[in-house]
Amino acid sequence: MDIEKIKKFNSELIEKKITICCAESITAGLLASTIASIPGASSVLKGSIVTYNPELKISILGVKPETLFKHSAESIETTVEMVNGLVKTYSNAELYVAVTGVASEPLENSGVIKKWGQVYIAIYYNNEIYETDKIIDFIKTDEIEIRNEIREKTVDLILEKILEVIYKPVS
Structure with missing residues (x-):
């Protein structure tokens, strides 16, 4: 990770007085760990919950079993429900982010084949949800x-994406 990028991220959030709470699946705590790698991160990071297993997405974040069955654990629908559950469960931050995706050989889930590198991000900020659905390119073998x-x-x-969201002009 680029330390300067992380420093810039944290300072931008500190300057805007924004704290963040995360629900991580594919990143398994790496997002929170990255933010916390810079001194002063406690001014930004409220915490993170790793809900790698679908059962935890249901029991902790309130993701509906039907959503997981219909769309799979790796879907934008699941990610949006994760971020909404995070907001309801931990209402003490200004920004919330949830992430799911596929980081290994894809399997067919709920009749849908997911691509290797497919990620879904949902950011909740100022009562709006911003969604990202992207395939991450990789070069390793x-x-x-x-x-x-x-x-x-x-x-x-x-x-x-978080920096884009917090600097998005208010409509």
Whole structure:
């Protein structure tokens, strides 16, 4: 991870007095760990919950079993429900982000084949949800290296998207 990028991200949130709470699946805590890698991160990061398993998405974040069945755990529908559940559960931040995706050889889920590198991000800020559905390109060849490359690039994408959202002109 680019330390300067992380410093810039944290300072932008500090300057705007924005704290963040995360629900992570594909990144498995890497997003929160990245934000926390810079001194002073406690001014920004409220916390993160890793709901890697669909059962935790249901029991902790209130994702509907029907959503998981119909769209799979790796879908924008699931991610939006994750971020909404996070807002209801932890109402003490200004910005919330949820992320899911596919970081290994894709399997057919709920009749839908997901692509390797497919990620879904939902950001809740100022009572709006911003959705991102993107395929992360990777260059590594080893499956473990690919997984970690996808996860790291997903964190980079999330940091970029959050900055876009907080600097989006108010309509």
